Structure formats: C-alpha cells, structure tokens
Amino acid sequence: MPYVAVKGGERAIQNAEALLKAKRRGDGSVPMVTSKKGESSPS
Secondary structure, three states: OOOOOOHHHHHHHHHHHHHHHHHHHHHOOOOOOOOOOOOOOOO
C-alpha cells in the first residue's frame, strides 16, 4: 500500500477501495456469476 502522509489517510484508502468494490459488484440482490469447474475465467 502506498505511503499516505495524512492523518486517517490509510483508513480513507481502505474505505475508498471497499466503496469501489461494492460499486463494481452492482446490485447485491443479483447472484454473482461464476465459472463452471474446469473452465478458465478471463484475465
């Protein structure tokens, strides 16, 4: 993790990462798409 010279900066980065993860996930009521066993997922 990069150095942040601001009080509370590390926590702010963690919160921002969690927010982005939730936004990328989209609607939580829709099940996640998973690959079948043996199939490779796109990189």
